[in-house]
Amino acid sequence: MFKRYxxxxxxxxxxxxxxFWAYQxxxxxxxxxxxxxxxxxxEWAARLLILTLAITPLAMIFRGSxxxxxxxKNRRYFGVAAFAYAAVHSAFYLADKASLDRVVSELPxxxxxxxxxxxxIFIPLAATSADWAMRRLxxxxxxxxxxxxxxxxxxxxxxxxxxDWGHPLVAVLHFAPLAALxxxxxxxWWNRHRPxxx
Numbered sequence: 001m002f003k004r005y006x007x008x009x010x011x012x013x014x015x016x017x018x019x020f021w022a023y024q025x026x027x028x029x030x031x032x033x034x035x036x037x038x039x040x041x042x043e044w045a046a047r048l049l050i051l052t053l054a055i056t057p058l059a060m061i062f063r064g065s066x067x068x069x070x071x072x073k074n075r076r077y078f079g080v081a082a083f084a085y086a087a088v089h090s091a092f093y094l095a096d097k098a099s100l101d102r103v104v105s106e107l108p109x110x111x112x113x114x115x116x117x118x119x120x121i122f123i124p125l126a127a128t129s130a131d132w133a134m135r136r137l138x139x140x141x142x143x144x145x146x147x148x149x150x151x152x153x154x155x156x157x158x159x160x161x162x163x164d165w166g167h168p169l170v171a172v173l174h175f176a177p178l179a180a181l182x183x184x185x186x187x188x189w190w191n192r193h194r195p196x197x198x
Contacts, residue, residue, distance in 0.1 A: 010074060014081040017044055018088050025092070034096040041092055042115075045085035046155050046171075050178045052079040053152055057181035060188065076129050079148070083126035086119050111161040118154035121147050152178070 021037050030036065055075045059068040071078075097103050106112045125148060127133070134141045152175070159171035 007074060007077060010077060014048075014077070014084075017041075018085065021088065021092075025095075034092050038089060038092045038096055041085055041089040042159070045082055045089050046159055046174060048078055048082035048085055049148075049152055049155060050174060052082055053148060054178050054181050057185040060185065061181075080126055080129055083122045086122055090116075090119055111158055114154045114161065115158040118151045118158060121151040121154070125151070 018041075021041060025033055025037060052075055055068070055071045055078070059065075059072050062068045094103060097106075107116070125145060128137060128141065128144060137144065156171055156175045159174075160168035
């Protein structure tokens with residue numbers, strides 16, 4: 001089904017939302033448009049991150065599936081897209097604040113510094129996503145990429161701690177399937193590697 005698949009349609013699909021948001025930001029007469037766009041861009045960054053992390057346990061559960069093979073083949077693209085969406089999210093936030101003093105004054109807030117820390121973790125992960133980086137880093141590449149889980153936890157806290165829109169339950173419901181998949185993955189490897197009992 002996906003044997004002759006090329007990634008360009010996926011890249012085009014992943015670029016649709018940012019292109020639409022940029023169009024809205026440039027053409028909308030709503031003075032609060034930048035503030036409004038902060039939220040969907042952040043939500044979709046989180047969703048892409050969740051999808052990226054869910055691919056491995058899904059591939060373990062649905063072994064041999066064309067869909068999971070396709071997801072594994074394109075996992076890197078979803079991860080880079082999650083970073084790109086997070087960058088757009090951050091850009092809208094900075095443009096909405098329009099003042100370095102305002103940005104700095106908000107840093108102590110839980111839902112702000114967790115978001116920035118998650119984004120900072122994303123930067124080296126995205127920068128080392130290319131094949132040449134994998135070859136150069138060798139085994140260290142996987143160790144570095146495991147920081148994605150820390151970014152995911154911070155993203156969950158960032159989203160759940162927002163109090164002026166939505167509810168923490170929304171963030172929890174988004175991350176719950178990933179938590180269940182990762183829990184199953186840990187259980188699977190623990191049972192596979194534990195010593196056999198008489």
